Structure formats: structure tokens, C-alpha cells
Amino acid sequence: MPKTYAEINEKIRAGEAVVVTAEEMIDVVAEDGVEKAAEHVDVVTTGTFGPMCSSGAMLNTGHTTPRMRYQNVWLNEVPAYSGIAAVDVFIGATAIPENDPANRDHPGLFNYGGAHVIEELIDGRDVRMVADSYGTDCYPRRKLDTLINIEDLNQAYLLNPRNAYQNYGVAINLNPDRDIYTYMGVLQADLGSATYCSAGQLSPLLNDPYYRTIGIGTRVFLGGGVGYVYFEGTQHNPTEARSGNGVPMGGAGTLGLVGDMKQMSTRYVAGVSMYGYGVSLSLGVGVPIPILDVDMARYTAVRDDEIVAPILDYSRNYPYNEGGALGHVSYAQLKSGSIEVEGKSVPTAPLSSYVRAVEIATTLKEWILAGEFLLGEPTQLIPSADSGQGFKRIKERPVNNGGGAR
Amino acid sequence: MATRRIVMHFPQTMIDEPIISRLVRVYDLEFNILRASITPKQEGLMILVLEGDESKLAAALDEVQQKGVRIEPLEKEVTRNDDRCTECGACITICPTHALAMEPDTRHVVFDPDKCIACELCVPVCPPRAMETPF
Numbered sequence: 001m002p003k004t005y006a007e008i009n010e011k012i013r014a015g016e017a018v019v020v021t022a023e024e025m026i027d028v029v030a031e032d033g034v035e036k037a038a039e040h041v042d043v044v045t046t047g048t049f050g051p052m053c054s055s056g057a058m059l060n061t062g063h064t065t066p067r068m069r070y071q072n073v074w075l076n077e078v079p080a081y082s083g084i085a086a087v088d089v090f091i092g093a094t095a096i097p098e099n100d101p102a103n104r105d106h107p108g109l110f111n112y113g114g115a116h117v118i119e120e121l122i123d124g125r126d127v128r129m130v131a132d133s134y135g136t137d138c139y140p141r142r143k144l145d146t147l148i149n150i151e152d153l154n155q156a157y158l159l160n161p162r163n164a165y166q167n168y169g170v171a172i173n174l175n176p177d178r179d180i181y182t183y184m185g186v187l188q189a190d191l192g193s194a195t196y197c198s199a200g201q202l203s204p205l206l207n208d209p210y211y212r213t214i215g216i217g218t219r220v221f222l223g224g225g226v227g228y229v230y231f232e233g234t235q236h237n238p239t240e241a242r243s244g245n246g247v248p249m250g251g252a253g254t255l256g257l258v259g260d261m262k263q264m265s266t267r268y269v270a271g272v273s274m275y276g277y278g279v280s281l282s283l284g285v286g287v288p289i290p291i292l293d294v295d296m297a298r299y300t301a302v303r304d305d306e307i308v309a310p311i312l313d314y315s316r317n318y319p320y321n322e323g324g325a326l327g328h329v330s331y332a333q334l335k336s337g338s339i340e341v342e343g344k345s346v347p348t349a350p351l352s353s354y355v356r357a358v359e360i361a362t363t364l365k366e367w368i369l370a371g372e373f374l375l376g377e378p379t380q381l382i383p384s385a386d387s388g389q390g391f392k393r394i395k396e397r398p399v400n401n402g403g404g405a406r
Numbered sequence: 407m408a409t410r411r412i413v414m415h416f417p418q419t420m421i422d423e424p425i426i427s428r429l430v431r432v433y434d435l436e437f438n439i440l441r442a443s444i445t446p447k448q449e450g451l452m453i454l455v456l457e458g459d460e461s462k463l464a465a466a467l468d469e470v471q472q473k474g475v476r477i478e479p480l481e482k483e484v485t486r487n488d489d490r491c492t493e494c495g496a497c498i499t500i501c502p503t504h505a506l507a508m509e510p511d512t513r514h515v516v517f518d519p520d521k522c523i524a525c526e527l528c529v530p531v532c533p534p535r536a537m538e539t540p541f
Contacts, residue, residue, distance in 0.1 A: 049492065051533065109530055185496045186531050193499035270492060272533035282492055282533065337510065350495040351533070354513040 001039065002293045005377040008042045012374055017042040019368045021361040022202045022289075022300055029301035038297035043368055043375065044289045046204040047221070047360030050197050050352030051272055051280040053183065054162035054234060056092040057118045057261060060154040061129070063087055068141035071133040075117045075148075082131070086139060089129075090159070091117055093271075093281035107181040107276025115281035116271030118158070121150045122223070122264045156261040158223060158269075162233040164285045166205030166253035167240075167309055170196045170329060170348075172341055175315035181276020182314045185351055194311070194339055194346045199357035200304045200331030204287035205253045207300045209246040210385060211238070213290050215378025220257065221286030221364045224268040226373065227259025232382040237391035247302060249328060250310045253382065257285065268360065284356060286364040290375055304331035311341055321393070408460040410467070411480035413524070416450030420474055426452075433466035434458055440523050453480060453524050483524040484539055486517045491536035497528045 011017040018041050020028055025044045029037045063086070070082035073089050079098060080091040095114035102108050120127055126147040135142045150156050171184035172194045180187050184195045200206065208214055218229040233254025240252035261269075268284030291297050310325035317323040329339045335354075338345050367373035383389045416425070421444065429435045435458035442452045456463060471477055493515040497506045505521035506528055508514070528537045 050494065107530075111535070185533075186500060188499065195496070195499075270490075270534050273530075273535060274533060275530045280533070282494070335510075335513075337508070347499045349497070349499040350508075353492045353494045353515075355493045355515075358513075 003042070003291070005290060005375050008290050009374045011042055012368055013371055015369075015371055017368060019043045019045060019365045021358070021365055022046045022207050023358065023361070025297075025300045026201065026303055029297060034294050034297045034301070037301070038291055038294040041291045041297065044207060044291060044300040045286060045361045045364040045368070046199075046202055046207050046289060047284070047286040047357040047362075047364065048164060048199040048203045048352060049268065049284040049356035049360060050199075050282060051183070051274070052160065052163045052283045052285075053094050053280045055158060055160035055281045055283060056090055056114065057121070057156060058159045059089045059091065059156050061087045061089065061148055062152070062154055064141055064144055066141045067139045068131065068133050068144060069136065069139040070131045070144075073129065073131045075114075075127050075129055076112070076120070077128075078112070078114050078117050080114070093118065094279050096279055103276060109275065110273040110277065110279050113271065113279025115279050118261070118281060119266050119269055119271040121156060122261055122269050123266045124150060150262060158227070158257065158259050158261055158264070160257045160283070162235060162254045163257045163283065164204050164233070164255045164287070165198070165251050166203070166209070167248050167307065168197050168251050169312040169318075169325075170194050170309050170334065170339070171314045171318075172311055172326070172346060173315045174313045178315075180315050181274075183274050183277045183280065184314060185349065186275055187314055191341055191344050191346050194334075194341065194348045195351055196309060196331075196334050196348065197351040198309065198331065199352055199354055200307055200335070201302055202354070202357045202361055204285060204289075205255070206247060206302060206307055208287075208289050208296070209242070209248065209299055209302075211253060211382045212296065212384075213292065213378070214255070214287060215381035217376045217379045218287065219373065219376030220259075220288070221284065221360055221367075222257055222259035222264070223261070223283055224265030225259055225261075225263025227257050228376065229255050229378070229382070230258045231256040235391055236382060236389070238383050238385045238387055239390050242385065243306070243308060245302065245306055246299065247307050249308050250325070255285075255382070268356075284360045286360040288364060288368060288373070288375055304335060307331050309334070311339075407457060408463050409455060409457045410463060411455050411523075412453075412467075413478045413480055413483055414450075414452045414454070414470070415476040415478075416452070417474050418448040421448065421450045423473070425470060425473070425475065429456065429466050429470075433462045435463060435466060441525070453483065480522070480524055484519075484522050484526060484528070484537060487536045487538055490534045491515070491532075492534055494533065496533055497531055497537070500527050500531045502527065
């Protein structure tokens with residue numbers, strides 16, 4: 001007997017909804033079977049916590065006197081984007097100060113960047129903002145140097161183009177001599193280590209592999225506050241190859257997420273430094289999945305041993321788009337501490353915190369049980385496997401200078 | 407027999423004194439130097455494991471301290487800031503002594519200072535910069 005969002009929300013309001021985490025759902029289905037679980041369970045909560053580079057914050061500072069239209073903006077010396085109007089500023093998580101040595105002394109440390117500015121704002125700390133402009137009749141002011149605080153901003157929200165990747169590659173280094181420094185962490189030479197970055201069985205999109213319940217308007221846990229799916233994420237690729245259970249065998253779906261930073265906590269939003277690579281934002285995301293029917297009960301019971309990820313060489317095949325995966329391993333194997341690659345036992349390390357993912361799924365469950373968090377019914381689901389939408393590379397073309405292109 | 411894992415801080419005035427060879431010749435101690443450096447302020451720093459007779463070891467460390475060398479137990483040198491650690495696990499394959507490890511059942515990332523040799527490889531590798539050193 002299928003359920004509707006309205007029926008589930010009615011039960012949440014009445015304090016009668018049955019809510020379990022995706023980890024607990026595995027046991028529920030193992031004991032009761034999918035049919036009974038589908039009837040009994042209303043919502044399964046998921047969680048993930050890891051670096052999500054394609055994130056940023058939209059800020060409106062309020063107008064200055066005299067008025068100013070920001071042309072260039074720096075927040076704690078990190079350049080922000082202000083090619084909008086007039087006192088809107090977007091700070092990207094991976095931006096670094098213009099005077100940062102970056103990788104000139106390789107591997108660079110990348111101790112500070114946009115993600116750290118975002119963390120400090122959420123922490124309630126003052127941030128120094130410097131802005132300049134060319135001045136107009138309506139916006140005459142040309143310079144500004146001030147402290148800002150999240151409390152005083154009109155709006156401060158995370159506006160993240162790509163979060164919560166559905167599955168991801170396992171990174172290894174085939175170079176026989178040299179350690180490499182990547183967004184997947186330090187990878188030791190000659191298959192010395194392997195890193196992965198997914199909560200596996202607890203991860204949001206792995207529990208709804210065809211996005212049957214996730215779309216524009218889905219209400220989520222974002223950074224410790226309430227957020228929303230505003231669109232499919234960039235690089236959303238629903239046509240990635242899938243295993244028999246429907247779960248993609250590599251990076252596939254992604255979410256565009258938005259949420260009020262004033263509700264967030266630095267426990268779930270942290271600036272991080274990837275040695276020799278750059279700055280990123282470690283972010284906590286949790287998505288509630290309504291158990292509308294038997295299929296959703298089956299999908300949310302997925303286990304680590306049923307989800308596989310591709311092994312990718314980051315010394316050559318990833319950066320140069322050469323060759324494919326060196327095979328696939330399950331999250332159960334990855335979490336055992338070592339995997340076998342080309343006949344060699346390779347120790348594994350995650351970049352995504354499973355304990356914090358459990359904490360997020362549990363917190364979201366408590367919010368729903370307390371009647372504080374209702375499901376947001378998507379007004380439009382994000383494209384699924386039947387959309388035919390793939391993942392293109394840029395087609396570089398010669399520039400014809402006579403053809404009107406600048 | 408006793409084993410001590412210590413950090414010695416030598417003031418600038420003592421950098422050219424043969425402290426370690428006295429430990430061997432006079433006190434009959436075995437030593438294994440894990441790290442040694444001279445800081446920009448010209449202070450000498452040495453991290454080492456000393457092994458020998460309990461009373462001789464104590465007497466040796468007394469003499470060295472009286473000469474002006476500051477001694478700290480090794481586990482104090484790298485600490486984990488638990489407020490910053492997100493327990494991701496990026497450190498666990500980097501740590502050569504498994505002082506940083508993941509508990510297989512709970513998925514907690516644990517730090518055992520007794521196993522730490524203060525190599526500091528974890529410090530730049532830790533994404534939220536939770537591993538801290540005082541120097």
C-alpha cells in the first residue's frame with residue numbers, strides 16, 4: 001500500500017511516524033522483510049560528512065553610506081565574487097588569498113581559504129572585508145575596509161553547486177617513486193595507500209539510487225541547519241553504469257544544496273586543507289527518504305557489501321583521462337582496512353567521517369521524531385537513469401578571430 | 407632495564423657539548439635518535455629513545471637537566487585537538503607506527519600517544535589541522 005508525502009507528514013506532526021537511520025534499516029529489512037518494512041517504516045534518514053569542494057556562501061552585507069557597488073571584494077584576504085549587484089558577495093570554498101604561495105613550494109599547505117572564512121562566519125567571528133569599486137552617480141563610494149559579522153548580514157546562505165556525490169572513486173597511486181598530493185589526500189607511491197570518500201550504506205543518494213524521492217524542494221539537513229535541494233548538482237550523471245541493485249558503480253548523481261548559514265554549526269561545516277592540493281569545505285549533509293513503497297524499503301536497506309566503487313590511478317589515468325578503472329571494490333572491503341589492487345594489499349583510509357555521518361542521520365531522525373522537521377515534497381525530481389543525461393567533457397575548438405568571437 | 411622516550415631541548419650555549427656520548431660512556435645507555443634539529447633561534451632539539459639500567463638512566467637524565475637541557479616526555483610533542491578532528495581517517499595510512507588508527511567496529515579514529523614517535527607526518531596531512539605540535 002503506497003504512502004504519500006502528506007500522509008507521512010501527518011504522522012510526523014502527530015508524533016506517530018516510524019523513523020530509522022539507513023544503518024538501522026538494514027536490520028529492519030533483514031528481520032521483517034521488505035514488504036513489512038515498507039508498511040512499518042515511514043522515513044529512513046541518511047548522512048554524510050566529507051570534503052565537498054563545490055560549495056560556497058552567498059552574502060548580502062547591507063548597503064554602505066554613501067552607496068557602493070562592490071567591484072572587487074576580499075574577505076580575510078580571500079577574493080570573493082561580486083560581479084552581481086550591488087552588495088551581494090559570493091565566496092567560494094576553494095578560493096585562496098592572492099598572496100598564498102599555493103604550490104610554489106610543493107606540496108603547499110593551503111592553511112586558509114574561502115572554506116575557512118565560511119567556517120569563521122558560522123562560528124560568529126568577525127571577518128575583515130575589503131572592497132573597491134570604480135564609482136557611479138548612483139553608487140559613488142570607491143573603497144571600504146570593515147569588519148563584518150554573520151549577525152549583521154541580511155542574508156548568509158550556503159549555495160553549493162555540487163554536494164553529496166552519489167558514490168565516488170577510490171584513489172591510488174601507481175607511480176613507483178613519488179607520493180602524490182591530490183584532493184583525495186596524500187597517495188603513497190607504488191600502491192602505498194588508497195583513499196575513498198563516501199559514507200557507503202549511509203550516504204544519501206546511495207539509498208535512493210534512481211532519485212525517486214529527491215528533487216527541487218527536498219528538505220535536508222545541511223551543515224547543522226535546515227537546507228533544501230534547489231536543483232540537480234553540477235556534473236549530475238544519472239546514466240553512470242549501475243550494478244544489479246540499481247546502485248551506480250562510480251560517481252553519478254549530485255545535488256545542488258542551499259541553506260541558511262545562521263542556523264549552521266561549525267561541527268558540520270569546517271574549512272579543511274588538502275596538502276599540496278588546496279582548500280575545501282568539509283560539510284555534513286543528511287537527506288530523509290520517505291518509504292513510499294516496497295521499492296524504497298529495498299533501496300534504503302542497501303549494505304556496504306552491495307555498493308562498489310571504481311579504483312582509479314591518480315598519478316596518470318585520472319589527471320590525463322587515460323584508461324579506465326583498475327577494478328571495483330565494495331565499501332565493506334574498503335572499510336576492512338585494506339584492498340587488493342594488482343595483486344598487492346593496499347591499506348585504505350577514508351576522507352569522509354563515518355562517525356559524523358551516523359551522527360547526522362541520527363540527528364535528522366530525532367528532528368523528525370520530535371515533529372520539528374517535515375518532509376519537503378519535490379516539485380520536480382532530478383533527472384534519473386531514463387533521462388539519457390550524461391557527463392560530457394569540454395570540446396576544445398580553435399578560435400576563429402575573424403568570426404566575431406572576442 | 408628501563409626505556410624512556412624523551413624530547414631534549416638544548417639551549418644555544420650547549421649545542422657543541424658532547425651530551426649524548428656521555429650518556430653512552432658514563433651511564434652505559436643505549437640510544438636511538440628519532441629526530442634532531444636546530445631551530446632558527448639556535449635551540450637544539452632531539453627526540454630519542456634511551457634504554458638502560460633504571461638507576462643509571464635516572465642519574466643520566468638528572469645530570470643532563472642540571473647542565474641546562476630541558477627534558478619532556480615524547481608523547482607531549484604531537485597532540486590531537488579533538489575539537490577540530492572530524493574523525494575522517496585521512497591520517498591513518500600516513501602514520502608509520504599506527505598511533506593513529508581506526509577502530510574497525512565503531513569507525514572512531516583513535517590517537518595513541520604511546521605509539522607516537524613525533525615524526526609529524528600527520529600534521530600537514532590532517533585536513534582540519536587537528537594534529538598540533540608546540541614547535
